[in-house]
Amino acid sequence: MKDENQPFNNVIDHFNEIEGNAGNPANTKINKLPKPLKYFGYFMIGFISLSILLVFILNLFN
Numbered sequence: 001m002k003d004e005n006q007p008f009n010n011v012i013d014h015f016n017e018i019e020g021n022a023g024n025p026a027n028t029k030i031n032k033l034p035k036p037l038k039y040f041g042y043f044m045i046g047f048i049s050l051s052i053l054l055v056f057i058l059n060l061f062n
Helices: 010-019 035-061
Strands: none
Touching: none
């Protein structure tokens, strides 16, 4: 069985070495982001969610 962290070919391994393993989302640490960036992300997710919900509710009344 192949280890999940092992690349399946040399091209992927070379890409990960050049890009600093940018293609692996498991290495991202959301908690390490600066607070203003986290709050902006929370605001955008909340705003988009509320906008979609509001559009859906207003379309029910028409």
